[in-house]
Amino acid sequence: MRRLLWLLLAVLVVAGPSGAGPARPRMAMILPGVIQDADFNAVGYQALKEVQSTTGVQTGHSEQVAVADAERVAREYLGAGYSIVAFHGGQYLTIVQKLAPLFPDATFIMESSGQIPNLPGNVWNIGRKFYEGFYVLGVLGALATRSNKIGYIAGIRLPDFVASLNAVFQAVGKYNPRAEVLYTFVGDQNDPVKARQAAESQIAAGVDFIVISVNLGTVGVIEAARAARRPVLLTTFYTDKSSYAPQHFTTSLVSNFGKPYVEVVRQILAGRRSGYYEMRPGAGFGLTPPRNVPPEVSRRVQEVWRAVVLRQERIEEVTDRIVERR
Amino acid sequence: MSWELFLDPSLLRLAVAMSVPLVLASAGELLMERSGLLNVAIEGMVTLGAAAAFLASFAAGSTGLGLLAAALSGVVVAAVFAHYAVAWRQEQVTVGLTLYVLCLGLSSLLYRVVVGVRLTPPRVETLQPVVLPVVGRLPVVGEVLFHQHALVYLSAAVVAVVHLVLFRTSLGLRLRAAGENPVAADTVGVDVFRLRRASAAAGGALVGLAGASLPFTLTGTFTEGIAGGRGWIALMLVIFGRWTPVGAAAGALLFAYVEALQFKLAMVSRAVPPQFLQMLPYAFAVTVLVRAYRGARAPEALGKPYHREARA
């Protein structure tokens, strides 16, 4: 114990003088899950690392932070001198709104699904717009399906996922009007058992292309696809999970949170302490080259993707109800 | 909505496959309850069994080892429970709830320790269906019953064995006596304590195997909520089945069917919000319990510690 105290003293002595000049800003990221999930939290952590390597900002992170604990964790970082606190997930909205006015010298970064009005002047808002990406996944499904039945599996019925589903409906309605879209909200983003059961039901109903909109539940859908008698194609999002079942995966809507985060941190360092960054295809979302589909289909899908990036394809964002088009 | 929606062979097949954890867990629980032990840690034991199975299989690359690990974990927890109940005569529900919490925590902890920090989530191979030779070719029944993975056939065998042991052997008779009237049993030389411990061990192994069936047949992964309430449902199934393995298995099939139906209904019914359909299996379970309670007679000494020195 005494050795510990001496060590502490030595550290303080060494670290002391460096506190005299302008301190390097430090950034903390609060994540809802574990960073080795190869999914949402992993990409958040990747973004943090990218910020550190490109801007030189020192970083720290906390995983598995439940909403109930996030305020205390944030306060601990703020108390330790971190001047930028980022929340990877929209469920922390209340905490940002509560803390931002209390800590005017710090800057906060939060994520949501759109621009939030009346945010304090030290909050940056990253709006994640998935639905445009899902539109393209729907196009792929419309063109690749042979049974003319496309499935959509999501977890919780959030406005984001409703918008994505509606985008899939629009894509199928435009590129393959004869095809039908069957959808299931299993109730949990991370429950592989429920996801598997839903996938089995859809496959039994004739679905041969499933757009996956769950996180850890994805493995359940994969198992259902592997057990199916007919070939079933899958897509995923956030990360490229094709290595799990190479013969079933077509493409992934991959997310690169580094893009928005690096840009936002640069702006913060330049003195601009609030703003809105919209994360969409081409600005944080990308598409892996489609596989296991005819090259003609792959080419066409990539064309549509480019059009979506350039905002040349008209897609409606409907978040409050599901609009089925035939 | 036509009637064939409810009798779709693929739906029935899924129901049979999903009934495995319920059949095994309820068989194990009823063995324990028949001897007088009320084990409410069962949900935790299922979770721990799933974790043990997954981790052992992941670390050693063998499904068989995973099944063994799962059974062993169930035996150990049940043995601890039995000791508290038999030797220390603690309140069985209290100990059970504490063990339930312990098992949940242990599952996550072991997962973290064994899996560690990885870039991709770990997975193990799942069991593939085995088609039985002659009966597998029967028109509808073949697809539903005999195109299943090995654990389905195992659980059917378990039901038969447990039934035979309980109702056709003297061991079973003594076990049931220990649960009905331990005082009388003791006076005729039945070792109530040893029987209770033995039933706990056997029952615990089955509950552990029930947990193993989840990663090995459904997902190939382990997540914290993988048991999904199945342990609690198994408790109810024991009552539903009047403490017989065949009755409990029938209830398991019924419940698995409702569970599988929920997803089919979700695809068809647009007006009902999905969350209300998700409530269906659990609300169903409560109504089943209420109906099953009438006329259900539990083993007389269920949940009561046997104290040799106590005056009646």
Add this chain to the structure above:
Amino acid sequence: MTTEAAARGRWQVVWPYAGALAIALALLAALVAMLGGDAAQALAGLVRSSLGSGAGLGQTFNKTTPLLLGSLAVILGLRGGVFNIGVDGQIYAGAVAATGAAFLLSTGPKGAVLPVVLLAGLAGGAVWGSLPGVLRARLGVSEIFVTVMLNFVAVFLVEYLSTGPWNDPTAGEAITRAIPPQATLPYLWPRAGAHAGILLALAAAAGVWWLLFRTVFGYELRAAGDNPSAALLGGVPVRRAVGLALVASGALAGLAGAVEVSGFHYRLILGLSPGYGMMAILIAVLSRRHPVLAVPAAMGFAALLVGTDSLQRSVGLPASAVFVVQAVVLLVLLATEGVRRGAP
């Protein structure tokens, strides 16, 4: 009894708890070491972050509130011989009712809105507890299974509300819109972030004590729990008392839910109760079903929760590992009790 014997008796009651605390800390140290961290530093950090700083202490108080209310709920039930395993569901039910009341009364004056919101929480939890209560009282159905199933149903209900009619569209998550300011609990200690819920919980502890030991209902309930057949012979309406106990138990848990919404989150969210229901059972047993002892026990658990949270980040201790510690502590206590009782 001589003074020495009395002192020995008191010591015999105290040392298991001291021993339990020591075991908890030792176990934590071992877990931290197993995961590759520095045990001494971790333990110091644990104490410092939960009790050693203003912010930590404030959060400890905040967490004590639902734990204390939940354990009081379980204690009420246990005194009557029933096991309320549905505290989580009842917390959510109370939270739903409170949030609904807050939205309905969004234009009322502060003095009126907040009490109504809290009362709504009580009512919501009571309703959720009444189903197992009625089933138990009228049909003798065991409450163990029913309460657990209702936990699942409550979660789905919250999910429906927080992603559907009450959802906050800009958040993109399963959280509702914010409740109006008049429905929020005031801060007790603003710098530390502690809200006034702790006062409600302490009042509830006193209330439960009074109910159990100073009212006829409490007497009937305890008689029903200790010896139901004797109580029946003595004219106690056992079934009714037990049924009412489940309703009251639900109400207390519902109040916890209302406090969490009104004092902490200001919204209804999924994940409002990270396992408080199970911890409440452990606390209730640990405090020997006594409402006053539940206060320090709940605070101890809260401090443990807040403290181990920092371990999650520094060592990667998974959140549910703290369940292991809590459960082991209780198991050790139950074992020492059993050993002292002697062989059967």
